[in-house]
Amino acid sequence: VTISSITRPKDGTDMKPVGTVVFAFAERGEDAVNAEEKLLPGTTRAQIRHQAALAALDLLCPGGG
Numbered sequence: 001v002t003i004s005s006i007t008r009p010k011d012g013t014d015m016k017p018v019g020t021v022v023f024a025f026a027e028r029g030e031d032a033v034n035a036e037e038k039l040l041p042g043t044t045r046a047q048i049r050h051q052a053a054l055a056a057l058d059l060l061c062p063g064g065g
Contacts, residue, residue: 001025001056007045021052025059 005021012018019042024035038055042048 001059003052003056005040005048005052007048019048021048021055023052023056023059 002024003021004024006012006016006018009018012020017039019040020037021040022035022037024033026033036059040048040051040055042051
């Protein structure tokens with residue numbers, strides 16, 4: 001899993017607001033890389049980074065297990 005995000009207010013735009021996070025992930029044995037974009041809640045960089053980490057874990061372990 002890799003994460004790219006916009007977490008600083010000066011970097012946000014109307015098209016890509018602060019909180020925009022893109023996740024890319026691949027599964028062993030698969031040729032394709034999957035990508036998913038989300039707009040995560042939060043008003044600070046730390047809040048958005050925390051939400052992104054939780055979302056990445058959910059991609060690795062859907063359903064919590």
